[in-house]
Amino acid sequence: MSLVVYNTLTRKKEEFKPLVEGRVRIYVCGPTVYDYSHIGHAKTYVAFDTLVRYLRWSGYNVRYVQNITDVGHLLDSGEDRILKGAARERIEPMEIVERYTRAYFDDMDALGVQRPDISPRASAHIPEQIEMIKTLIAGGHAYESNGSVYFAVASYTDYGRFSGRKVEEMAEGTRKPVLEEKRNAEDFALWKKAAPEHILRWSSPWGWGFPGWHIECSAMSTKYLGDTFDIHGGGVDNIFPHNECEIAQAEAATGKPFANYWLLTGSLTVDGVKMSKSLGNFVTLRDLLKKHRPEALRFFVLSGNYRSPIDFSDEALEAAAKGWARLAAPAQAVRERLRSPNLPQGADEGLAGVIAEARAAFVAAMDDDFNSAAALAGLFEFNKIVNTLLNAEASVAQGTLQAIGAFYGETAGQVLGVLSGQSATAANADREAGLIRLLIELRAEARKRKDFATGDAIRNRLAALGVALEDGKEGTSWKL
Template structure:
């Protein structure tokens, strides 16, 4: 398996350090619901996790929940995002964190994103973060100011290596420094002293306060994956500040790198531009559902671009993805039980090679289409599609009944084939044919209902 390492700017053959492949993924900051751009990043990590399993590795996947310390500007200026949301909504920050976290996992489930082995909240690991900061201070990598403890980047010559930042050029540039007590504009907060109104605060050797955002991931990565682990993922927006700072903290404390491979998912653009609250184009999965696009159609949409490419979201693109996804399901399922002789092995090899080649999901989907489009109905095509779906996660085997309903798998063969044929007709917008088949099923004693989750077929008693 090869993976592209942002640190070396190269594709590298993956060789895990130990039996379990350690994977740390920067998780959500739970102050407001995740938008579809955030979810694209978690889909990327899910494809990575699934490809690791497919490649024969056993991942130990750790994801944090940032429920304190992430400031409004990603650096160490501004206000804590949760504190701000709590103030604006006149709610308790703990309640906001709990409800946004629950919604995040509901969205992840709807997208068929697998749960990590470890989900860890920042607020549950304050002692580990304090110990990490104390370790950095003991080694001379930090200093105290009136508002917190800062990392002194002058003590870490490797600073900027991930983003290949030219520090001198940056410092000489027009960056306005808001904090005159900092020795270098790139020094960053390890720990912030809390103003009295800050609701989330803890005792520390430096008085009451709360952790910086970057120390959270360093401390929890160390806690669950140890001093050296395999892969760290995040969005491309994490690269220049958050991950650069994590590397500085890790290596300053340990004296060696903690992470072998850094991987980053590219941005989702909206109508060719940036998403922003002020433009009103921060869509959530719920917004998509309201407009008639099921979550799985969004997963399929994201499968159309490599994770290292920008992906442009448009409603037309979403329309096309929804139609294509339904057609793919129909095309694959039409092969179930088929006794034909369609070609399988060359496509199976192409799909396998693609997903193990730095997660080339779009290429695998392309090969899947070519295989499924073959006219001869062949069970082996269906089996091969299901095998690669362990990575793609497109729920190719689920004929779409709502949970708990009598699904096509419990239906007699002939009925199941009719349901599939009707879905295929519907996906192809051949509505007269779809209606005809629905009538035929009714004549045979079966009723079809279209639900939000898909079609449900029930025997009329």
């Protein structure tokens, strides 16, 4: 079995073959840092985080580059998003950038999204972008006009292939008047002359200005990953114009294919419609994380295919949170059980076979275009076996518990990231576990005396603190 991915470039599933055996170079379009990140970011970046985690777990050496857009991304109104944020909060543009870049990483850290290997800032790569624009002009793919530089779409025959659009039709669909300084309506900006009030500006061969939104991705991806690299990721909503333009610029500049595989995540709607501030259905991650565990959010995202659209609602997340709790329970129980002394030694041979099967099912699911939903279904089926085992009369041997724990740790933990790690520091966790066990023992004594009032009080007080007690054949166990 080998990894198969859906390649938007060819619109079909293909066997994944990296340029260099055992090595993957991947670039994913990152956020524009002018406001807090939202649930849509979570969907895309949890998906790619899981993808990268899986590739690494499969043995690939991965270099993951994800840009930070801090210049050049304009709104419909023509305002620069960063400048708008700066005006809103009355601070320096670069303060906005810094504030929301930190917030972005904080939110992603909370979600267990591992940081990309390189997070290049567009504003820190102006020279590279200028170089690429100069190359494009020299090659006849771009022209300067009135202090701005435009990409000459007519010079690149494949323009429109990726998004399935025809240049002629696009010209017809134009809604707004075409700038006179452009040769053709479909030409797009590589470098924009800065208006006097546009304070985010750099010196260039064409005067003071700022780069177009698309050029940063072409320049930074090829800088860190090479002219041609393996995977380019992003969201489907950027397929046109952003990705289309990226490809045109990069291939026209280097004369080589850009990315071999394009993996795009489906869009996210909230209560059935696109999320937008004006509709009041904008959900930021920091608000969501106040109400839900990050693992539940990951579970929500991973219970669908990364390519499928997903609709967010409170009820949907509520259901996901419950599903997550059920998924994670046996892994937590195994971990707790391993703490107890006097475990029988050895390991169950039969269960080793069951684990091997579960592992094969997990790999088969993930190898099929990162089908995390099917992978989770497999884990649920494995759970059933583990739960039955844990509830059985006979004590489970230490080796068996360790093998189960290791399996959960790799699949649900290392790859999917939906298993909560050890809480706080090890020392605190040990102390906490000891205190809880003391209370469990006191409760057991009370119950032995038929003093159920005391027993229930202990259980209720602990429950209020988020510690659930469960009475079983092996005595009482607990979980957070």
